[in-house]
Amino acid sequence: MQYWLVKQEPEAYAWTTFVGDGRTAWTGVRNFQARNNLRAMKCGDPVLYYHSVTGKAVVGIARVDREAYPDPTATEGDWVCVDLVPHQPLAKSVSLEQLKTDPATQAMALIRQSRLSVTPLTPIEFKRILELGTTRFRK
Secondary structure (H helix, E strand, O other): OOEEEEEEOHHHHOHHHHHHHOOEEEOOOOOHHHHHHHHHOOOOOEEEEEEOOOOOEEEEEEEEEEEEEEOOOOOOOOOEEEEEEEEEEEEEEEEHHHHHHOOOOOOOHHHHOOOOOEEEEOHHHHHHHHHHOOOOOOO
């Protein structure tokens, strides 16, 4: 199992909308490194859902429900998407400021490569974010 983080502006697609929809195709990724991360995702992998721009916090956990397939929104190029399903909210949001100052998370890709929309997490980073969010991961 691998761990991931995806970023989305809440004005474009908030966690609550995602939960209401019950699933989504994670389309529109047009960065080669993020695309490669999408390709590496496997069914069942946990994915932290991060609200970017407004809020700047991890708010929930999703799971990969369908592995990489051609992105139907791409008009050219070799772009892919995955299907995600909401799994559980965090009991409390974990802010970007908390992530930047916590020794276990301050070197994570979200902070080092802030423009990357799909990033891997180490097991330690994933576990620490759940601790900060006072959330126990239900498998």
